[in-house]
Structure formats: structure tokens, C-alpha cells
Amino acid sequence: MAEVRSPDTRERILDAAERLFMAHGYEGTSMRQITGEAGVNLAAVNYHLGSKEALVQEVFRRRLDWLNDERMRVLNAMEAEADGKPLKPSQIVDGFFGTLLRMADDERRGGITFLRLLGRMLTDPSEFIRAFFAHEYSEVIDRYKEALFKALPDVPKAEIVWRFHFMLGATSYAIAGTDALRVVTDWQIEEADATDRLDRLVPRLMSFLLGGLRAPLPQFSDAEAVGK
Amino acid sequence: MAEVRSPDTRERILDAAERLFMAHGYEGTSMRQITGEAGVNLAAVNYHLGSKEALVQEVFRRRLDWLNDERMRVLNAMEAEADGKPLKPSQIVDGFFGTLLRMADDERRGGITFLRLLGRMLTDPSEFIRAFFAHEYSEVIDRYKEALFKALPDVPKAEIVWRFHFMLGATSYAIAGTDALRVVTDWQIEEADATDRLDRLVPRLMSFLLGGLRAPLPQFSDAEAVGK
DNA sequence: GTCTATAGTCTGATAGAC
DNA sequence: GTCTATCAGACTATAGAC
Numbered sequence A, B: 001m002a003e004v005r006s007p008d009t010r011e012r013i014l015d016a017a018e019r020l021f022m023a024h025g026y027e028g029t030s031m032r033q034i035t036g037e038a039g040v041n042l043a044a045v046n047y048h049l050g051s052k053e054a055l056v057q058e059v060f061r062r063r064l065d066w067l068n069d070e071r072m073r074v075l076n077a078m079e080a081e082a083d084g085k086p087l088k089p090s091q092i093v094d095g096f097f098g099t100l101l102r103m104a105d106d107e108r109r110g111g112i113t114f115l116r117l118l119g120r121m122l123t124d125p126s127e128f129i130r131a132f133f134a135h136e137y138s139e140v141i142d143r144y145k146e147a148l149f150k151a152l153p154d155v156p157k158a159e160i161v162w163r164f165h166f167m168l169g170a171t172s173y174a175i176a177g178t179d180a181l182r183v184v185t186d187w188q189i190e191e192a193d194a195t196d197r198l199d200r201l202v203p204r205l206m207s208f209l210l211g212g213l214r215a216p217l218p219q220f221s222d223a224e225a226v227g228k
Numbered sequence C: 001g002t003c004t005a006t007a008g009t010c011t012g013a014t015a016g017a018c
Numbered sequence D: 001g002t003c004t005a006t007c008a009g010a011c012t013a014t015a016g017a018c
Helices: A009-024 A031-038 A044-048 A052-082 A089-105 A111-121 A127-151 A157-184 A198-213 A223-227 B009-024 B031-038 B044-048 B052-082 B089-105 B111-121 B127-151 B157-184 B198-213 B223-227
Strands: none
Touching: A009 A031, A009 A044, A009 A052, A009 A111, A031 A044, A052 A089, A052 A111, A052 A127, A089 A111, A089 A127, A089 A157, A089 A198, A111 A157, A127 A157, A157 A198, A157 B157, A157 B198, A198 B157, A198 B198, B009 B031, B009 B044, B009 B052, B009 B111, B031 B044, B052 B089, B052 B111, B052 B127, B089 B111, B089 B127, B089 B157, B089 B198, B111 B157, B127 B157, B157 B198
């Protein structure tokens, strides 16, 4: 049985970095802030992680490895159950986005802090960030895309890929939650109490995503597009 | 008649800052990079704009002033036309999101560069950015929210506010476009040619947004929620 | 493994000549 | 208005004592 002990230096650094990168971004967070918040010496980051760039990669890797394994496990289980028949779109959307959102409740997996950090980094177009995500995500995305192609045989594949993309954006903003919502609204809506946030957000978002995924196909003004 | 002249120093700085903030973020871009790209002296930013913080505010202000005026103009025109009757949801969505997306074609208004910058900054939770957007956006958001409340009297207001938020997220990702799309897909889809991007993106996104906006209401597992 | 001390570089901002 | 020169401080990273 593993010895129970308080978080070691390496993990304290990762936790502090996760929180600070979420709040101020990668470039906006210094090693001094990170080590200060973690209560460790400045040199500890370079000793344990190597560099600031290696640190941010490890911050994501320790969470995404679990998330994508879980997404794979869920999809495999659903497909085994379906026995060759296509899955329902709602199952696929829940397997991908629901699994992500439910991380918000799991403090062992970073909780809401990691989800906000992820939503923020997905809009970062820098080559270094993009290459990392492309690598960590490609396998699971391919599997879910294929499942959607099978589930929606009448919808052109390009349309499904775009709608997948739109769903990611809506989810990213949903994660940022009340904070980002306050950017665009005074949010005087009566139910601002904190208790009913997450368990209502998930069904709310799922309805929206499925409505968008199954919307009538767009009519392009360009006539030639019909034959494509 | 105004004299036609090449962009002056101030505008060259704003253009360079817009491009660099889009690519590397606010914290990731130095004054030296900005003045270097603009081909002006380092001291010019402080002389013309005052500080780096004042610079980024002016980068947004010069575009958002036009955008929000235009959104107001379109909404006022549609409501005058409707003569007191509720607008169609598709009209409202097009007035808000369509007006934004069509900026991508207008190089005089910053084009696709500004749109990507905007999408990126909307995920930044820092107080300084949020306060600025809340101020610049509040009036027009309120008017569009009210129009949606009128157009969808059977949908609870809280639901509409959330769906507005989800639509913003989907649009933000749509703007980031092919770049962010490549994060989550190899994008081997055949129609990757650049020519047919924007005029197809708008109907694609509009279908998705309207599908989400008009989706069936979510079922909360919490029974008490029904009476709220 | 953890610390101090510091090297070497880059940052935003400004004073003052022209 | 535009320039050079420079300040004072923050940054990442590392060498070397313990």
C-alpha cells in the first residue's frame, strides 16, 4: 500500500502553475510567481521539470492523459454495447464533452481550474501550444469523429467536422462559466446562486450542442456547392 | 475633402499591435516587437498612446466602436420594420453574430486579424480585460437580449442568456477558423481550399447557432427546478 | 534535494538632444 | 514629432555550497 504523504515539491509546483496559468496565461506568469505560490525555492522548477516550457507541457499532460483515456474507455464500452450499430449522437456528445465537463467536479483531476486553463489555451494560436495539443488529442478525436460519421450518415463529413469545432467552442465558453458570462451580461438573472451551477450546466450545454449538431443543413448561396 | 495620405505613425503602431497581440497575446508581445514591426521608434508608443495598457485598449476601441454602432443600427432598422412585432430569432442572430463575422471581409475594420484577436481576448479572465469589455459591450448586449426574450417568450430568460453565451463561444472558435480547427483534427477534409472559406462559414455557423438556440429545453434531474 | 547568489538578457518607460 | 541613450527592475536559467 502506498504511503500517504503531503504533496511533494514537484506536485506543488504543478498545482501552482495550473492555477496561475489559468489566471494570467503562460507568458503572463513568471517562475517567481509559481515558486512563490507553491512555497518552494526558485530553482526547484528547473531541477524537477527542466524549464518553463517543459513545466507547462507537464501541467497539461498529467490531466489530458487521464481525460483521453477515459474518453476512449467510454467510447469503447458504448460501441461494444451497440454491437456494430451506430451510436446515438447524444451518446457520442456526452462521451466526449460530458466526460470533460464532469472533470470540473473532480478535484483530483484539477477540477474547474484545469478546465478553464484548457479552454483558454485552446484559443492560443502559437505553434508550440498547437503542436502539443495536436499530438495529445489526435487519436481520441479521430475515433469520436468516426463515430459521428456513422451516427449521422446523411450529414456531409465536412459539416460534422465544423460542427464538432463549434461544439468545442461553446463548451470552452461554458467552462469559463459565470466569469466570462459577466463579460457580456450584467447577469442579473435571479438564479445566480452558486450551488446549482454545474449539475445544471451540463444538461443545458448538452441540449444546445445536440440542437446545433442536428440543425438543418446550411443553404449556400453558391449553387455549385450542392453537387459537392 | 480629406487629404489622402499614407498611414501615420499612430495607426502603424495600432496595426502592428493588433497583429502581434493576435499571434502572441498581450503579455507575449513586447513594445520592441511592436515598434519594430511598425517600423517606428521605440519611444513612439509612449508618445502617441501613453503606455502599453492604453495601447491595447485603443486597439480594441477603434474596432468595437464601429461594430457596436453597426449592431445597434441593424437592430433598430429591423425593429422599425417589424413595427412592434417580435423579430425572428434568425434575424437577431444574424444581426449580432453575422455583423461580427462580416467584419472578416472588411480590411478597413481589421479583417480576420481583429476577429481572431477578439476571440482570443474573450477567454482572458484578467480583471483589466474583463472590465474593458463589460463597458464596451453592455448596451448592445442588453438590447439584443431583450429582442431574444421577445422573440422566444416560451423559453426561460436564464436559458436564453446561457445560450447567448454558448453562441459566443461557438462563434469565437469559428473565427479562429482553420488554425484552431487543426488543433483537433488533421483536417484532411477535401474542401480545404482557401477560396470558399468565409462565405460558407457564415451559413454553416448560423445553422448551428439557430439549432442550438431553438433546441428542446434541458431536463434537470433536480425536480425542484421545474417550478422555478 | 534544496538552497543562495548571480549571470545575462529582456522589459516598459523616460529624459533630453535635435 | 522623432530620435538615442539609458534607467531600474523583472525575467529565465544555472553554478556551486550545503
